[in-house]
Amino acid sequence: MTRLLVVTLFTAFGVGTGLGAQVPAPGVAPLPQGTGVEVVRARCLSCHASDLIESQRLTRDGWAREIDKMVRWGASVPDADRAPLLAYLATHFSPAPAAVPARATGGEAIFKRACLACHGADLSEQQRLSVTGWTREVEKMMRWGASVTEAEKAALVEFLAATYPIH
Numbered sequence: 001m002t003r004l005l006v007v008t009l010f011t012a013f014g015v016g017t018g019l020g021a022q023v024p025a026p027g028v029a030p031l032p033q034g035t036g037v038e039v040v041r042a043r044c045l046s047c048h049a050s051d052l053i054e055s056q057r058l059t060r061d062g063w064a065r066e067i068d069k070m071v072r073w074g075a076s077v078p079d080a081d082r083a084p085l086l087a088y089l090a091t092h093f094s095p096a097p098a099a100v101p102a103r104a105t106g107g108e109a110i111f112k113r114a115c116l117a118c119h120g121a122d123l124s125e126q127q128r129l130s131v132t133g134w135t136r137e138v139e140k141m142m143r144w145g146a147s148v149t150e151a152e153k154a155a156l157v158e159f160l161a162a163t164y165p166i167h
Contacts, residue, residue, distance in 0.1 A: 107159025
């Protein structure tokens with residue numbers, strides 16, 4: 001009985017056979033088809049739900065850093081799987097094109113272009129950080145591939161700290 005339960009759970013969560021990964025959980029959309037989707041199912045979905053992957057919206061460099069981080073944290077990604085995994089993630093889960101002009105100078109315009117391309121405004125509203133906290137957060141996002149230049153950073157931090165101040 002215990003063995004049947006373990007096999008059933010592993011199959012349901014896509015571990016081992018990969019069959020369960022084909023059927024998304026209720027309310028979770030299936031991953032887009034394409035070269036590399038099986039690698040994502042085998043290497044990512046054993047720990048993460050597809051909605052977490054879909055919400056990341058990273059650049060190609062950002063996804064490369066994310067894969068490196070996951071490997072450092074114990075994910076098994078053989079060298080043969082790395083290129084198809086990166087290509088799939090970068091193709092299907094990159095930031096949306098910016099609707100605001102390419103290089104806005106005001107903090108609000110930078111926020112709309114660079115932050116809202118990947119995140120909802122509610123994420124920033126929940127942060128409520130100090131200027132130092134916002135600086136660290138913006139610098140982290142820049143390392144992860146956010147489209148913010150060093151010249152834009154101060155205006156963005158000023159806008160975030162004024163709009164979403166610490167409580």
